[in-house]
Each structure stands twice: as C-alpha cells, then as structure tokens.
Amino acid sequence: MNKEGLRKLSYGVYLINTVNSGCVVNTLTQITNDKVIVSINKDNYTNKMLKENKKFNATVLTKETDMNIIQIFGFTSSKDNDKYKNFQIEKDSNNIPYIKAHMAALIECEVINKIDLDTHTIFIATVTNTKNLSDEEVMTYDYYHKVKNGVTPPKAPTYEKPKKGYRCPICGYIYEGENLPDDFVCPICGAPASIFEKID
Numbered sequence: 001m002n003k004e005g006l007r008k009l010s011y012g013v014y015l016i017n018t019v020n021s022g023c024v025v026n027t028l029t030q031i032t033n034d035k036v037i038v039s040i041n042k043d044n045y046t047n048k049m050l051k052e053n054k055k056f057n058a059t060v061l062t063k064e065t066d067m068n069i070i071q072i073f074g075f076t077s078s079k080d081n082d083k084y085k086n087f088q089i090e091k092d093s094n095n096i097p098y099i100k101a102h103m104a105a106l107i108e109c110e111v112i113n114k115i116d117l118d119t120h121t122i123f124i125a126t127v128t129n130t131k132n133l134s135d136e137e138v139m140t141y142d143y144y145h146k147v148k149n150g151v152t153p154p155k156a157p158t159y160e161k162p163k164k165g166y167r168c169p170i171c172g173y174i175y176e177g178e179n180l181p182d183d184f185v186c187p188i189c190g191a192p193a194s195i196f197e198k199i200d
C-alpha cells in the first residue's frame, strides 16, 4: 500500500498527563462537542496508567515549548524516571500534574471507553474542564518536523521505519541517509555522530 497520502494529514502536538505518567502525543482529537480520543501504544507506560486511573489532562504545546520537554516526555518512559522532576508543575482540579510554561491550553478529561487496536489503545474521553494557558501560537506536527527538526519515535502511531540511516542510541533520533556527516550532532539530545548506530 502507498502510505504517502497519510503524511498530508495534519496534527497538533500535546502532552498527556496522568497519575505518575505522561507522554507526547499527536493523536489527540476532538470527536464531538465534549469528547476527545487519543491513541496510546500499549508499550507506553501512560497506556497502563490511563487504564488504571482514567482521569488525565492534555496540554497543547506551542511553538515556544522547550524541546527538552519533548525529548523527556516523547523519548523516555515514566516507568524509569519521574519526568516532572525537572520542570515547574501545576496541578489540575483532579490533582494531576501539568507543565504550564509555553503551553496554550489545559484540557481535563475522563476516560469513558476504549478500543483495542492491536499495538495501540484508543481512549475515548469526556472533557470535564478546559483552561486557556497562553496566547502563544500552537505547535503543529508539521512545524515540529520542519522548523524544530523533530522526529517521531517508533511507538508513535505515525512512525514509519526508515529505509537506511543511523540511530542515536541516547534518544532514538534517526538520521535518514547513506552517510552520516562526521560533524553531525543529534538535533534532539546533542549526541555526536561518532556514537550513532547504523541501521540497515
């Protein structure tokens, strides 16, 4: 199947925060007046925590959001570390943490149903409250890739395996191409070209 057309779909970039866990997603979508869905990989700790806790909040990233937040929330697991410890956090009305700085909005939700999709779970949730956090311009998925040089990790639903390239062993960033320049530096975590691993 030719999947090229899928690359033309547009998304935003969000943080899903729940009890003891949080991750970056691009799949949060409003589906009715007060309902949203989000697709979470079953290997992500946030999947387990959402099933257990049901309540979560989403924050909308802006163009000013620190890439370090995406690096930690999108490329490391809450199972291994407390992602919130390096950031100033606020608590929503359900006592769930969120990072306020350079976020456009806070959306509080409660899971009401879920659909099993093999690798991912689709969580269907009711929006219980929202709050405007700033008027900064929101970050689109396109902006994340083209302007911020962001990449998509294997567990994201939109991930496509690169044909040839080199993988950063620290954050998983993949450089697509036959030859990695010696002076290349990982745009996500700053690792040097010398430690990149070749993928065939």
Ligand SMILES: Cc1cc2nc3c(=O)[nH]c(=O)nc-3n(C[C@H](O)[C@H](O)[C@H](O)COP(=O)(O)O)c2cc1C
Pocket (backbone or CB within 6 Å): 013, 021, 022, 023, 024, 025, 026, 027, 028, 039, 040, 041, 043, 044, 045, 046, 047, 070, 073, 074, 075, 076, 077, 078, 079, 144, 150, 151, 152, 153, 155, 156, 157
């Ligand atoms: C731009 C971007 C979009 C992503 N979108 C999703 C998504 O929609 N669903 C998902 O399960 N993971 C997505 N991910 C991957 C998770 O954020 C990542 O696997 C994270 O490390 C999971 O953390 P956890 O184990 O603490 O839940 C995305 C990552 C990035 C950087």
